[in-house]
Amino acid sequence: MDQGIRIDNVGMTYSGLSGQVEALRAVSLAITPGEFICLVGPSGCGKTTLLNIIAGFLTPTCGAVEVNGRRVQGPGPDRGVVFQQYAVFPWLTVRENVAFGLTLGANRLPRAEADAIVDHFIQLVGLGDFEHAYPKELSGGMKQRVAIARSYAVNPAVLLMDEPFGALDAQTRQFMQESLLQILEQERKTVVFVTHGVEEATYLASRVVVMAARPGRIREIIPVEIPYPRLAEIKTTPEFVRIRARIDSVVREEFRKQRDRG
Amino acid sequence: MANASHRAPAASLLYRRQRRRERWEKTGYFMASFGMLLVIWETSRALGIINPLLFPSVGAVLESCVAQLRDGSLQTHMYASFMRVLVSFTIGIVLAVVCGFLIGWFRVVRMLLDPVINFFRSLPPIALIPLMIIFFGIGETSKIVVLSYAAFFPALVVIYQALVSLEPIYIRAGKALGASNLEIFRRIILPQLVPHIITACRVSLGVCWATLVAAELIAAQRGIGAMMVEAQNFFQMPPLVLGILLIGAISLVMDAIVRLIERRATAWQEKMP
Numbered sequence: 001m002d003q004g005i006r007i008d009n010v011g012m013t014y015s016g017l018s019g020q021v022e023a024l025r026a027v028s029l030a031i032t033p034g035e036f037i038c039l040v041g042p043s044g045c046g047k048t049t050l051l052n053i054i055a056g057f058l059t060p061t062c063g064a065v066e067v068n069g070r071r072v073q074g075p076g077p078d079r080g081v082v083f084q085q086y087a088v089f090p091w092l093t094v095r096e097n098v099a100f101g102l103t104l105g106a107n108r109l110p111r112a113e114a115d116a117i118v119d120h121f122i123q124l125v126g127l128g129d130f131e132h133a134y135p136k137e138l139s140g141g142m143k144q145r146v147a148i149a150r151s152y153a154v155n156p157a158v159l160l161m162d163e164p165f166g167a168l169d170a171q172t173r174q175f176m177q178e179s180l181l182q183i184l185e186q187e188r189k190t191v192v193f194v195t196h197g198v199e200e201a202t203y204l205a206s207r208v209v210v211m212a213a214r215p216g217r218i219r220e221i222i223p224v225e226i227p228y229p230r231l232a233e234i235k236t237t238p239e240f241v242r243i244r245a246r247i248d249s250v251v252r253e254e255f256r257k258q259r260d261r262g
Numbered sequence: 263m264a265n266a267s268h269r270a271p272a273a274s275l276l277y278r279r280q281r282r283r284e285r286w287e288k289t290g291y292f293m294a295s296f297g298m299l300l301v302i303w304e305t306s307r308a309l310g311i312i313n314p315l316l317f318p319s320v321g322a323v324l325e326s327c328v329a330q331l332r333d334g335s336l337q338t339h340m341y342a343s344f345m346r347v348l349v350s351f352t353i354g355i356v357l358a359v360v361c362g363f364l365i366g367w368f369r370v371v372r373m374l375l376d377p378v379i380n381f382f383r384s385l386p387p388i389a390l391i392p393l394m395i396i397f398f399g400i401g402e403t404s405k406i407v408v409l410s411y412a413a414f415f416p417a418l419v420v421i422y423q424a425l426v427s428l429e430p431i432y433i434r435a436g437k438a439l440g441a442s443n444l445e446i447f448r449r450i451i452l453p454q455l456v457p458h459i460i461t462a463c464r465v466s467l468g469v470c471w472a473t474l475v476a477a478e479l480i481a482a483q484r485g486i487g488a489m490m491v492e493a494q495n496f497f498q499m500p501p502l503v504l505g506i507l508l509i510g511a512i513s514l515v516m517d518a519i520v521r522l523i524e525r526r527a528t529a530w531q532e533k534m535p
């Protein structure tokens with residue numbers, strides 16, 4: 001049974017040397033299957049923390065997360081993760097990185113089939129000329145594209161992406177946004193996507209979740225009622241501009257509040 | 263070069279040519295460096311800066327080398343030393359890898375053993391020789407024990423500290439792709455440790471070799487150290503100096519071999535130029 005993601009009253013408090021930090025307080029959100037959620041908000045408002053809890057890397061101090069009806073207790077291949085810090089394996093070549101998931105016992109495929117998938121995603125992220133290069137020979141944006149291809153390749157039902165296109169140049173970012181939407185046309189996935197870009201959020205998301213800081217919580221949820229498939233051209237339509245402006249004003253207000261306090 | 267396909271062929275050729283030139287240059291300096299040493303050696307004898315009776319000429323050392331190679335005694339000594347180092351180094355490294363994993367993996371074991379390890383690590387292996395001679399006699403066993411000990415501790419420390427400082431993000435990435443614990447270990451932790459294990463081998467080999475000579479100086483019939491003690495007893499200067507040169511040369515060669523393996527195994531690492 002496909003039930004999407006249920007985030008139920010999640011709170012997270014880190015305790016470290018410098019005392020306790022309440023990174024999340026009472027965050028609840030129901031994400032239906034196939035939805036594309038963008039998390040936006042000021043730096044330090046707990047976006048990465050929330051993503052890590054859904055991924056199963058962190059156990060929340062209170063509340064729980066369910067993915068497709070099963071309570072999250074650890075990471076798994078049903079939830080692909082693209083990390084803010086790339087996390088490309090430096091000891092493997094580009095090709096070996098992209099193929100990594102498919103060579104694991106959990107999602108092993110026949111050799112020819114796996115090769116075809118790997119080829120496809122290496123081409124998609126535009127690294128065909130670099131398949132035998134090691135990550136140390138790549139730029140930051142190229143590393144991030146390897147990481148993206150690596151998680152696309154195992155075809156997870158849920159994609160968790162932490163500022164995945166942040167390090168890319170404007171053209172590549174635009175292209176990666178379109179490719180992501182295209183992939184989702186072919187294989188329905190639920191996506192939680194963290195970004196600082198309001199335009200990026202508006203273009204990709206079916207709902208934009210604006211968060212507030214200290215403690216991190218959901219400030220407002222703004223639906224983007226523009227049907228998919230969305231071509232790049234929609235970014236200039238009046239409807240798009242209006243929604244983007246609305247999100248922008250909430251994000252800016254939160255940013256101002258945080259600055260005034262800090 | 264396996265990963266050259268993404269480079270323009272011309273650039274790759276240029277790169278290789280430059281590398282070759284650098285290698286020749288290095289070899290040249292290497293020869294010049296040792297040539298200088300020989301010149302200083304001979305001139306200081308000729309000028310009487312060192313007493314020619316107490317320090318043999320280059321020719322005399324070579325002569326003694328050839329003579330000992332002829333009657334096979336040099337081979338016997340070198341073989342004995344080599345085998346001691348090889349056996350003890352292997353024992354030491356294997357134990358260090360196994361224990362390093364246990365210590366790096368289990369926090370309790372680490373907290374409990376860390377202080378003791380630091381004590382033993384700072385204890386020079388030579389300090390154990392008298393005790394080991396009483397325990398095991400002056401035969402091979404006592405030497406193997408001391409040398410294995412010498413190889414073990416430095417390697418252990420390198421390995422478990424590497425394990426403790428591993429980046430957790432790669433393990434996370436692996437888990438999110440569906441890797442089992444065994445797969446995480448074999449395909450994510452182990453590859454990151456390979457460079458450190460090689461470093462451990464380099465350090466251990468050096469310490470092992472240094473300790474070997476000390477152990478042989480004290481009690482052995484065969485081995486380079488034994489050869490030197492015998493030469494000293496009979497006041498034969500050429501074999502004594504030959505021993506010194508051999509020890510230096512062999513440890514240089516061993517280090518070069520390990521470095522070669524290191525370069526192959528860690529091509530992926532980012533290095534300072």
Ligand SMILES: Nc1ncnc2c1ncn2[C@@H]1O[C@H](COP(=O)(O)OP(=O)(O)OP(=O)(O)O)[C@@H](O)[C@H]1O
Nearest residue numbers: 014015016021023042043044045046047048049050
């Ligand atoms: N491991 C940790 N230990 C202690 N505090 C932490 C830890 N990780 C995050 N925090 C704190 O929790 C809060 C939220 O951090 P988080 O990384 O989730 O923010 P973010 O929204 O992803 O920020 P950014 O946009 O800068 O990536 C911050 O105040 C941070 O200082």
Ligand SMILES: [Mg+2]
Nearest residue numbers: 047048084162
């Ligand atoms: Mg973050």
